[in-house]
Amino acid sequence: MRRLLGAVLAVLLTSACAVQGAASPVTPSTSAAARPGGAIELPSRPREVRLDRVDPCSLLTEEQRAELGLDGRPVFSEAPVGLYGGADVPLCTIGGFEPRAVTAGLSLVTSMGIERYTSGELAAELRPITVRGFPALVAVPTRFTDYCTVVVDVAPGQLLDVQFASGGRRPPIPQPQLCQDAQSVAAEVMATLLNG
Template sequence: MLAVLVGVLVAACGVEEPPAPAPPPEQGQVELPPRPREVRLDGVDPCSLLTEEQRAELGLDARPVSTQSPVSLYEGAEVPLCTIGGFTPRAVTAGVSLVTSVGIERFTSGQLAAEIRPTVVRGFPAVLAIPTRFADYCTVVVDVAPGQLLDVQFATGGRQPPIPQPQLCEDAEVVAAEVMMTLLAR
């Protein structure tokens, strides 16, 4: 009897079963690592997030224009947007939106008409959203806080030949990195 009791105790205290693996994401869903910390966007002016020097380095030589309007992608919320054009050496437009109504889950759920690729911007989880219907722009979305995200679009300015979409995506990532550097320095 004692041998059976010792056997049961040894079995109960023995090697633990490894935890069951997490179920794989559903088709089209994207998994991202956790953000290193929260960077809240409430009350931030998107036009303050690229310095004059940064804009010059990025070829964004036009005056920044600030607007705010409802955006259906973000549940109709009013979204502050800063648009900055560039003409030399190429015609481009960068848009920096500060979304405080929807988190990055909007882009990782597999529900958008875009190819979604995970990436990291200044240590923060992000996605590259490559439109499947249009080739004249690319978007980087950075997870900055629960229910908040940074949306950076980079688009061709219409000159011929058009800027290839892969280049627009690279440029969107560079702009997003510069914006995050400014946000993190606040």
């Protein structure tokens, strides 16, 4: 799975890819603006949430995983990721098998911030949102439709990277649904981080 997620990140790189209020933890961002060259400017984060020495597999409780349809055992790994300058990135991979086959990957990036995505260099459609009040982006790949990514700006030079992918069953899960699921996972992870 680490190879799959690494490949997904590499594709984004080479092919040039909230909650305010109680009703919804993820909201569209109305204050994000495009800069010259297509780059995106995001609003300020409400505070810093550092990810140093956090275990990504500790960020979703068993109850949260069940609600998100992730019934597999969380698996921790750590490996260099080219998208993030080759730095080692802790990753928790969690599968879901019933009622559908899916995989969620939670990466805690401490070597590079969300500016990696706002530079305009990645092959993805970027949609600004907020997750639990923090600036975030939905990164929808332009060349593949079997996954979606949400990145959350948690601190200077740090970000939460949530990928949600189809498990390969037919019919395939529509990409808009994968993006919604990635946003739901990001919201639950941020809730845990903020309450920790």
